[in-house]
Amino acid sequence: MKKLFAVLILLSVLGITNAQPKARIVAGDGKVFLSWDNKEEDWRDPFYGYEYDENGNPAGFKKVFEGYLIYRSKDAHFSDIKIITDSKGNPVYWKPIAQFDLVDSIFGPDPVGINGAHFWRGDDTGLQHAYIDNNVQNGQKYYYAVVSYSKGDPTFGTLGLQPAECTKIITEDNEGNLRFVDINCAVVFPNPSPEGYIPPQIIGDTKAVANGIGTGSIDIKIFDPASVLEGASYSLKFKSDSLLYNYKTLSYSVIRSYQGVDSIVLSGIDKSEFGANKLSQVFDGLSVSVLNDTGVALIYEKTGWVIGKCNAKMVVTQNPYLSAFTAWPADYEIEFYDHIVDSSFIKEGPYIILPVNFRIKNVTENRDVKFGMTDPDRSGTLSVGDELRIIEYKGTKVTSVWQIVYSHPEDPSTVLIDPAPGDIFRIATTRRFYNNDEFKFSTKAMVTDVEEGGRIVTFNLEQNYPNPFNPTTMIKYSVMKSGNVSLKVYDVLGNEVATLVNEEKQPGNYEVEFQSTVSNQQLASGIYFYQLRAGEFVQTKKMLLLR
Ligand SMILES: [Ca+2]
Numbered sequence: 001m002k003k004l005f006a007v008l009i010l011l012s013v014l015g016i017t018n019a020q021p022k023a024r025i026v027a028g029d030g031k032v033f034l035s036w037d038n039k040e041e042d043w044r045d046p047f048y049g050y051e052y053d054e055n056g057n058p059a060g061f062k063k064v065f066e067g068y069l070i071y072r073s074k075d076a077h078f079s080d081i082k083i084i085t086d087s088k089g090n091p092v093y094w095k096p097i098a099q100f101d102l103v104d105s106i107f108g109p110d111p112v113g114i115n116g117a118h119f120w121r122g123d124d125t126g127l128q129h130a131y132i133d134n135n136v137q138n139g140q141k142y143y144y145a146v147v148s149y150s151k152g153d154p155t156f157g158t159l160g161l162q163p164a165e166c167t168k169i170i171t172e173d174n175e176g177n178l179r180f181v182d183i184n185c186a187v188v189f190p191n192p193s194p195e196g197y198i199p200p201q202i203i204g205d206t207k208a209v210a211n212g213i214g215t216g217s218i219d220i221k222i223f224d225p226a227s228v229l230e231g232a233s234y235s236l237k238f239k240s241d242s243l244l245y246n247y248k249t250l251s252y253s254v255i256r257s258y259q260g261v262d263s264i265v266l267s268g269i270d271k272s273e274f275g276a277n278k279l280s281q282v283f284d285g286l287s288v289s290v291l292n293d294t295g296v297a298l299i300y301e302k303t304g305w306v307i308g309k310c311n312a313k314m315v316v317t318q319n320p321y322l323s324a325f326t327a328w329p330a331d332y333e334i335e336f337y338d339h340i341v342d343s344s345f346i347k348e349g350p351y352i353i354l355p356v357n358f359r360i361k362n363v364t365e366n367r368d369v370k371f372g373m374t375d376p377d378r379s380g381t382l383s384v385g386d387e388l389r390i391i392e393y394k395g396t397k398v399t400s401v402w403q404i405v406y407s408h409p410e411d412p413s414t415v416l417i418d419p420a421p422g423d424i425f426r427i428a429t430t431r432r433f434y435n436n437d438e439f440k441f442s443t444k445a446m447v448t449d450v451e452e453g454g455r456i457v458t459f460n461l462e463q464n465y466p467n468p469f470n471p472t473t474m475i476k477y478s479v480m481k482s483g484n485v486s487l488k489v490y491d492v493l494g495n496e497v498a499t500l501v502n503e504e505k506q507p508g509n510y511e512v513e514f515q516s517t518v519s520n521q522q523l524a525s526g527i528y529f530y531q532l533r534a535g536e537f538v539q540t541k542k543m544l545l546l547r
């Protein structure tokens, strides 16, 4: 207990709080993909005091997390983007390339400020845990950081408390070699894909649901090619509320099936996270955007005669009396026969009961619907000027949905061809995602020219095990291309503690032991970092020695 306490003291003295998001930052061709975890959003700070539950009892220290800032720099110290100055012209804050903040009515400039410089708290746009930076050049070295920041508290004490950012430390030696990279930082070189590289693939229809009635689509972006699984399949399923005629999409979840095991990889992602620019938390190297149609509207380009030579213009409009309702979420088809198959339903005003040689089907729910019909020319059949009105029931309440006027073709010189038996006219509409609407897709892993025993090998540094450890721990890593590989251990001040590997390595998977006794000296309890370097690949992880 005493030792753990000592470690906590050490961490707080060094400013290594739990407030740093753990970021995965991967360079692509002219792009950089950033993703990070959400564990810091429960960040509580004793300095802010307690928060209280509805009964007035203390409910832990106040939650202080407010948002994320994304920094990109060409300098390890981020000094080239520290350009937001105070009233004396001194640089105080860094300029982010993106910012995501909690929707909590805390936004805009922090009122407290220092010497006239006010920290920008965001625009209340909502949190995100993935971001693609398209504004990079291949071959250029970039330093990135994903930084979390606190709310601040203008009412704190007499002066107020400013928002604070977590640290972002990248240390290089005089030759520009990396010595230390924080868990929320990375150094990357965007580059075209190497020869012999086949990117991972997503197989499946992302434009149309595999099951269900929603007409929206999803977009899947590959954030981290090396993490995309071979032969995993996914089911993205929606939840909605209440009744079919007037539902709202609530959320979606993603379940992965891989090697016989089903796991929830995204759970209950709220509708506020839908949108073309809203990227989901990254899972298995992938991020999803959901494009939901906002309601029922006619899709003009898909509405028309789908079978037959009939050229009648069908003027489809939403029932003018329907403005207070949501139109019924369905597609309809009018099917024509050579004999009487149905009868119009309404007898009111111009609407008459008339036996007809067609029926109207709700094809989304696969059932016939009732309809009204007018017959101003008293032909007793469907002819120019006649109107059809589709009827649906909302509970027991009758409502009509679409009004269709049978009209002469647009060009008055065209001879009208009436529908023949077998002809079909379709009314197509957009719809929100409904309960259990589902997209299905699967993935193929990337292929590099190097394989070992059928397993694809990539550069990778794994978490040590056990962790925390005493006195020894194992570290696994993988090498993709032959070349010099180093694996070194550093203390929190960036001092090199041990060199575990520093030699030419062939492609493959390796494992090395780290002993906490170095040159007969026992290392102190605390955090250590181990860093794999192979060419331009650099990855650093944290481990905890607890004696
Ligand atoms: Ca906010």
Ligand SMILES: [Ca+2]
Pocket (backbone or CB within 6 Å): 374, 375, 376, 377, 378, 379, 380, 381, 382, 383, 384, 386
């Ligand atoms: Ca008629």
